[in-house]
Amino acid sequence: MEKLMITGGRPLQGTVSISGAKNSAIALIPAAILAESEVILDNLPLLSDVAVYSEILEELGATVTWEGSQMKIDPSSIKSIPMPNGPVKKLRASYYMMGAMLGRFKEAIIGLPGGCNFEPRPIDQHIKGFEALGATVTNEHGAIHLHAKELRGTKIYLDVSSVGATINIMLAAARAKGATIIENAAKEPEIIDVATLLNSMGAIIKGAGTETIRIEGVSELHGCRHSIIPDRIQAGTYMIAAAATRGNVLIDNVIPKHMEALTAKMQEMGIGIEEYDESIRVLGAPSYGHVDVKALIYPGFATDLQSPMTSLLTQAQGVSVLSDFVYSNRFKHVPELVRMGAKIRVEGRSAIIEGGQLNAAKVKAADLRAGAALVIAGLTVSEGVTEVTGVEYIDRGYDHLVSNLRLLGADVWRQTE
Numbered sequence: 001m002e003k004l005m006i007t008g009g010r011p012l013q014g015t016v017s018i019s020g021a022k023n024s025a026i027a028l029i030p031a032a033i034l035a036e037s038e039v040i041l042d043n044l045p046l047l048s049d050v051a052v053y054s055e056i057l058e059e060l061g062a063t064v065t066w067e068g069s070q071m072k073i074d075p076s077s078i079k080s081i082p083m084p085n086g087p088v089k090k091l092r093a094s095y096y097m098m099g100a101m102l103g104r105f106k107e108a109i110i111g112l113p114g115g116c117n118f119e120p121r122p123i124d125q126h127i128k129g130f131e132a133l134g135a136t137v138t139n140e141h142g143a144i145h146l147h148a149k150e151l152r153g154t155k156i157y158l159d160v161s162s163v164g165a166t167i168n169i170m171l172a173a174a175r176a177k178g179a180t181i182i183e184n185a186a187k188e189p190e191i192i193d194v195a196t197l198l199n200s201m202g203a204i205i206k207g208a209g210t211e212t213i214r215i216e217g218v219s220e221l222h223g224c225r226h227s228i229i230p231d232r233i234q235a236g237t238y239m240i241a242a243a244a245t246r247g248n249v250l251i252d253n254v255i256p257k258h259m260e261a262l263t264a265k266m267q268e269m270g271i272g273i274e275e276y277d278e279s280i281r282v283l284g285a286p287s288y289g290h291v292d293v294k295a296l297i298y299p300g301f302a303t304d305l306q307s308p309m310t311s312l313l314t315q316a317q318g319v320s321v322l323s324d325f326v327y328s329n330r331f332k333h334v335p336e337l338v339r340m341g342a343k344i345r346v347e348g349r350s351a352i353i354e355g356g357q358l359n360a361a362k363v364k365a366a367d368l369r370a371g372a373a374l375v376i377a378g379l380t381v382s383e384g385v386t387e388v389t390g391v392e393y394i395d396r397g398y399d400h401l402v403s404n405l406r407l408l409g410a411d412v413w414r415q416t417e
């Protein structure tokens with residue numbers, strides 16, 4: 001078993017460069033299935049989820065070459081066969097295989113997706129979209145079977161503006177007959193990234209990034225080259241870590257506009273923020289004020305930064321209230337932070353956090369962002385060694401985490417038992 005060992009108390013100093021966005025990458029890779037020739041993805045993050053995805057595509061017959069931050073996917077030989085169960089179960093985002101395979105072959109057979117299960121994560125809106133496009137969706141012995149004689153464009157109103165459902169419907173509709181309109185679509189930057197790739201492949205998608213997306217179906221899509229947007233959650237995690245350790249860090253290769261909800265809250269706490277074209281400097285201060293934070297859909301405060309933000313708020317004076325309106329129960333980091341001496345209680349969908357010093361402890365990451373929260377908490381503790389297990393979750397979303405933190409002066413290392 002691998003664990004992260006942290007001796008904290010050192011202010012992070014220096015520059016960190018952010019890789020491509022995980023939540024874009026894991027939608028862009030399956031999107032490549034819709035093309036008839038090679039798709040090249042640049043600025044790809046080196047993550048376990050990306051590796052699992054390339055394994056799935058290869059098992060289906062695609063040729064995948066992955067060198068550094070570039071992946072070449074030749075989907076021309078892909079066959080419509082049941083998806084390999086092992087890799088599908090490792091990945092939450094394997095649900096994008098449904099939309100992509102349905103779009104290309106009008107059929108797909110896939111096991112239920114796995115991934116970070118911090119609370120039940122339904123996919124009813126994805127299914128609603130596929131059915132509206134003309135697909136039959138059945139659950140047979142734990143596998144989802146999707147089949148359509150043909151996919152026909154239609155109007156789909158999402159009951160919740162789900163990132164996954166919006167992208168999945170775009171994938172299926174890109175090669176459908178006629179126009180599909182998604183109302184109450186999610187507006188996250190990753191959705192724009194997927195639409196940009198699909199449009200470069202020859203799709204006709206308008207309105208991505210707004211609540212109404214219009215997809216004019218085309219009969220064929222071709223290969224192209226696309227550079228993935230920077231990972232706003234990774235960037236936010238380093239921004240929070242810099243502030244929590246009262247450091248001075250330049251976070252490079254970011255889109256500052258994507259970070260607005262976080263930068264506004266950090267400034268409200270008294271943290272110095274300098275914005276440049278493609279970078280943000282975070283300047284820690286001796287003391288921080290408490291704030292209330294509401295995690296909402298984009299452009300609101302990201303739910304994926306809610307757990308790291310909890311750790312930062314333990315360093316603020318007074319009582320902060322952090323509520324999550326996307327996932328009401330995403331608080332698996334809280335009992336672990338409490339083991340580190342944090343004064344936090346959860347009431348409904350809110351964590352009530354009283355600022356104070358933390359202490360080193362042995363803690364367990366139960367999901368990806370909970371893991372990031374525990375690492376940040378460990379970085380604030382100068383006495384003793386914080387041990388974080390559940391590293392496999394952290395590796396799903398943070399490219400080069402240990403080497404990046406070490407470059408910023410942190411005393412962090414991996415240990416295998």
Ligand code: EPU
Nearest residue numbers: 023093121122123124125126160162163164304326327368
């Ligand atoms: N929802 C439904 N029905 C659906 C789909 C979603 O009720 O069919 C609900 C969910 O339960 C949740 C809300 O709608 O309450 C939003 O869920 P969404 O579908 O937007 O989330 P997702 O697509 O499953 C992606 C990211 C998550 C991120 C959320 C919200 C991927 C693979 N995952 O999930 O990322 O938290 O959007 O921004 O893109 C992470 O990176 O740690 C992570 C969990």
